[in-house]
Amino acid sequence: MMLSDAGKSWSARRRRFLSLIGLTVLCLGLFLPGLSRLPLTDRDEALFVQASRQMLETGNWIDIHFQDEPRYKKPVGIYWLQGAAAELSGDGAEAPLWVYRLPSLIGALLTVLLTFLIAERLSGSTAGLIAGALAAMTVELAFEARIGKTDAALCASIAASQLAVAMIWTDPTRRQHFWRNALFWTALGVGILIKGPVAPMVIGLTLVSLMVMDRSLGILRALSPLYGASWLLIIVLPWLIAIGWISGGAFFRDSVGKDMLGKVGAGQEGHGALPGTHLLIAIGTFWPLSAFAPVAFVWGWRNRAEAVSRFAFAWGVPAWIVCELVATKLPNYVLPMMPALAVLAGVALAQAGLEGNRRLNRLWYFHIVTGALLIGIGLNVLVYHVQGTLSPWGILLGSAVILTAFLSWRFCCRDRLKAAMAALCLTGVIAYALAYAVLLPAADQLWLSDRIADAAKRDAKCASPQIVIVGYYEPSTVFRLGTNILRTDPETGAQAFLKATCAFAAVEERQMADFQASLTTAGQQMSPIDTVQGRNINGFKLRIMRIFAK
Numbered sequence: 001m002m003l004s005d006a007g008k009s010w011s012a013r014r015r016r017f018l019s020l021i022g023l024t025v026l027c028l029g030l031f032l033p034g035l036s037r038l039p040l041t042d043r044d045e046a047l048f049v050q051a052s053r054q055m056l057e058t059g060n061w062i063d064i065h066f067q068d069e070p071r072y073k074k075p076v077g078i079y080w081l082q083g084a085a086a087e088l089s090g091d092g093a094e095a096p097l098w099v100y101r102l103p104s105l106i107g108a109l110l111t112v113l114l115t116f117l118i119a120e121r122l123s124g125s126t127a128g129l130i131a132g133a134l135a136a137m138t139v140e141l142a143f144e145a146r147i148g149k150t151d152a153a154l155c156a157s158i159a160a161s162q163l164a165v166a167m168i169w170t171d172p173t174r175r176q177h178f179w180r181n182a183l184f185w186t187a188l189g190v191g192i193l194i195k196g197p198v199a200p201m202v203i204g205l206t207l208v209s210l211m212v213m214d215r216s217l218g219i220l221r222a223l224s225p226l227y228g229a230s231w232l233l234i235i236v237l238p239w240l241i242a243i244g245w246i247s248g249g250a251f252f253r254d255s256v257g258k259d260m261l262g263k264v265g266a267g268q269e270g271h272g273a274l275p276g277t278h279l280l281i282a283i284g285t286f287w288p289l290s291a292f293a294p295v296a297f298v299w300g301w302r303n304r305a306e307a308v309s310r311f312a313f314a315w316g317v318p319a320w321i322v323c324e325l326v327a328t329k330l331p332n333y334v335l336p337m338m339p340a341l342a343v344l345a346g347v348a349l350a351q352a353g354l355e356g357n358r359r360l361n362r363l364w365y366f367h368i369v370t371g372a373l374l375i376g377i378g379l380n381v382l383v384y385h386v387q388g389t390l391s392p393w394g395i396l397l398g399s400a401v402i403l404t405a406f407l408s409w410r411f412c413c414r415d416r417l418k419a420a421m422a423a424l425c426l427t428g429v430i431a432y433a434l435a436y437a438v439l440l441p442a443a444d445q446l447w448l449s450d451r452i453a454d455a456a457k458r459d460a461k462c463a464s465p466q467i468v469i470v471g472y473y474e475p476s477t478v479f480r481l482g483t484n485i486l487r488t489d490p491e492t493g494a495q496a497f498l499k500a501t502c503a504f505a506a507v508e509e510r511q512m513a514d515f516q517a518s519l520t521t522a523g524q525q526m527s528p529i530d531t532v533q534g535r536n537i538n539g540f541k542l543r544i545m546r547i548f549a550k
Contacts, residue, residue: 012125015125016120016125019116019120019125019128019129019132020113020116022129023112023113023116023129023132023133023136024109024113026112026133026136026425026429027108027109027112027136027145028109029429030136030137030142030145030428030429030432031105031108031109031136031142031145031146031432032105033429033432033433033436033437034146034432034433034435034436034437034440034441035098035101035105035145035146035436036096036097036098037436037437037441038146038436038437038440038441039440039441039446039447039449039450039476040097040447040449040450040476040479040480041147041476041537042449042474042475042476042537042538043474043475043476043538044147044149045147045148045149046474046475046476046478046479047066047071047475048078048079048082048100048148048149048150049082049097049100049101049148049479050066050067050475050478050479050483051064051065051066051071051079052064052078052079052082052083052086052100052148053086053093053100053479053483054066054067054093054483055079055083056083056086056087056092056093057093057483061076061079061080061083062076062239062242062243062246063243063246063247064076064079066475066478067478067483070247070250070251070254072247072250072251072253072254072255073254073255074150074194074195074196074255075192075193075194075195075196075239075255076193076239076243077150077153077190077192077193077194077195078103078149078150078153078194078195080193081103081153081194082100082102082103082148084103085099085100085102085103086099086100097148097479100148101146101147101148103148103152103153104144104145104146104147104148104149104151104152104153105145105146105152106153106156107144107145107152107153107154107155107156107157108136108141108142108144108145108152108155108156109145110156110159110160111135111141111152111155111156111159111339112132112135112136112141113132114156114159114160114162114163114339115128115131115132115135115159115339115342115343116128116129116131116132117163118131118159118162118163118166118339118343119131119132119308119342119343119346119347121163121166121167121170122166122170122307122308122311122343122347123308123346123347123350123351124350126350127308127343127346127347127349127350127351128346129346130345130346130349130350130417130421131339131342131343131345131346131347132342132346133421133424133425134288134289134292134342134345134346135289135338135339135342136428137288137289137424137425137427137428138285138286138287138288138289138338138342139284139285139286139287139371140285140286140331140332140335140338141155141335141338142428142432144332144335146436150194150195151195151332151335153194154191154194154195154198154199154335154336155335155336155338155339157187157188157190157191157194157199158187158191158198158199158202158203158336159336159339160183160184160186160187161183161184161187161188161191161199161203162203162206162315162339162340163183164180164181164183164184164187164223165184165203165206165207165210165219165311166311167180168180168219168222168223169210169219169307169311170307171222174216174218174219174221174222175222176221176222176223176224177222181222181223181224181227181228182231184223184228185223185228185229185231185232185235186231186235187199188200188203188232189231189232189235189236190235191203192232192235192236193235193236193239196255196256198336199336201319201322202315202319202336202337205314205318205319205322206314206315206318206319207219207220208318209313209314209317209318210310210311210314213310213314273329275324275325276324277324277329278320278323278324278329278331278333278334279320279324281329281331282331282334283367284371284374285331286338286341287367287368287371288367288368288371288405288424288427288428289338289341289342289345290367291364291365291366291367291368291371292345292348292349292364292365293341293345294364295345295348295349295354295355295361295364296341296344296345296348296349297344299344299347299348299351299352300312300313300344300348308343308344308347309344311340311343312340312341312343312344312347313340313344315337315339315340315343316337316340316341316344319336319337320334320337323337349417353415353417354412354415354416354417354420355415356412356413356414356415356416361412362412362413365409365412365413366409368405368408368409368412368424368427369402369405369406369409371405372401372402372404372405372406372427372431373402373405375398375401375431375434375435376397376398376399376400376401376402376405376431376434377398377402379394379398379434379435379439379440380394380395380398380439382439382443383439383440383442383443386443386445386446386535387442387443387444387445391438391439391442393438394434394438394439394442397430397433397434397438398434400430401427401430401431401434404423404424404426404427404430405423405424405427407423408420408421408423408424408427411423444534445533445534445535446534446535446537447534447537448472448474448532448533448534448535448536448537448543448545449474449476449477449479449480449481450480451532451533451534451545452469452472452477452480452481452506452532452545453477453480453481454532455506455530455532455545455547456481456504456506458530459504459529459530459547459549460502460504460549461502461504461549461550462502464502465500465502465503465504465549466486466496466497466499466500466502466503466504467481467482467484467485467486467503467504467505467506468485468486468488468493468496468497468503468504468505468506469481469485469486469487469488469493469505469506470488470489470490470493470505470506470507470508470511470515471490471507471508471510471511472487472506472508472536472543472545473487474536474538489511489514490507490511490514490515490517490518491514491518493505493507493515493518494515494518494519494522495518495522497519497548497550498519498522498524502550503548503549503550504547504548504549505547505548505549506532506545506546506547506548507528507545507546507547507548508543508544508545508546509543509544509545509546512528512546526548526550528546528547528548529547529548529549530546530547530549531544531545531546531547532544532545532547533545
């Protein structure tokens with residue numbers, strides 16, 4: 001019996017709704033563990049969340065600062081999102097860290113759901129489910145979902161604009177549609193406010209590539225560029241004008257001249273690398289999606305005349321090449337192209353299956369097990385190296401990660417797609433619970449700023465001491481100990497310590513002699529009352545901090 005058009009439409013909507021619910025549940029299982037337990041990470045997250053807190057403390061939502069230093073490297077979008085989350089929580093500036101991370105969690109969730117909708121639009125619900133699940137499990141997105149910085153929210157804004165482009169790409173009439181175009185231009189404006197030129201670069205290269213393939217400007221005309229650009233300016237211009245006026249143009253000099261162009265021409269902060277580095281890093285940071293990447297690329301090339309292949313290549317390849325040519329290399333730079341690979345992999349697996357009987361495919365799919373071994377064993381080894389102890393829960397969950405990954409690989413080899421994906425989803429849930437809820441939070445020696453904060457609560461002689469940090473400049477100390485702490489050199493630190501009625505100082509061991517000499521010069525003889533130690537997560541160097549209090 002044939003379904004009527006109305007029946008088919010209802011069935012499709014029901015399937016889409018259930019798929020979105022299922023992916024949401026999966027994302028919560030993947031992203032929530034550790035959201036509140038993982039300590040504040042240095043340096044980007046600490047800079048962002050502390051600047052957002054200061055924005056709330058001062059009430060200045062235009063000119064953002066980290067302590068006394070202007071934050072002119074990035075636009076205001078992420079600070080507004082984090083500030084809104086803190087205000088809505090009812091705690092304002094005193095909101096706990098996990099509240100400032102909520103925009104990233106929501107951004108990662110939206111990225112997954114939008115990836116599903118794009119793949120579904122191009123090739124049906126099965127492809128969408130696979131694409132969404134693979135995007136959700138990706139190591140880089142799972143990490144960014146828990147970190148209070150720009151990248152998950154940026155990825156969501158780009159994916160939203162790309163959904164509008166995919167809708168046009170699959171519409172042979174290239175007609176203008178108000179709500180679709182509103183989505184495109186609004187998401188593009190949000191992306192600009194979050195991370196400046198990144199969203200226009202990715203989306204612009206996609207549009208240019210598709211128009212070259214189409215040999216027509218029909219896609220651009222379908223986006224109502226005159227009205228759309230006007231709406232875009234309404235979104236971004238007010239803040240840009242305000243910050244340009246307030247900063248005297250310093251924002252544009254720092255964000256464009258120093259930050260963006262500096263990264264293009266030279267590797268900043270020790271992150272320079274040769275072209276091709278992103279591709280090599282993505283083997284790990286895009287796990288387990290990267291296990292299916294070779295099969296997806298082969299299928300996409302063989303079917304390069306298909307709309308989905310051309311769309312995925314137009315999204316992923318040009319922007320990736322730009323990232324490879326930029327001198328500075330960081331794993332998060334290529335995250336906005338990850339959904340394109342997930343879409344291609346989802347469609348390839350939905351249409352062609354796993355083809356697990358092929359010897360080469362069995363080798364590609366074994367990367368599922370390789371990644372699980374690195375997580376299940378590697379993280380336990382890391383914590384043992386840092387802490388000197390093994391976690392029973394870590395060993396148990398690490399073994400479970402390896403076992404479920406092996407099962408997923410065996411199902412892949414037998415071309416059992418549903419079973420392979422189910423086992424892989426379970427692998428991801430266990431792996432990220434292991435990493436972010438069990439092992440990393442328990443690795444006390446990785447979180448030196450937390451240890452200093454614990455010492456301040458334990459050793460300070462009053463409720464609100466003057467806090468001085470000497471020789472350790474990580475921004476996480478400011479969020480953990482308060483906006484007004486002083487991070488400085490031994491002589492200035494000693495003077496501030498002595499001047500205050502009640503003071504707490506944490507002095508890096510190599511600066512101890514100079515700090516105590518400055519105290520002696522001022523007529524004070526003091527010895528440390530406590531010691532804390534930990535590793536600098538940016539460089540992994542062991543640091544010993546001597547504690548003074550009066």
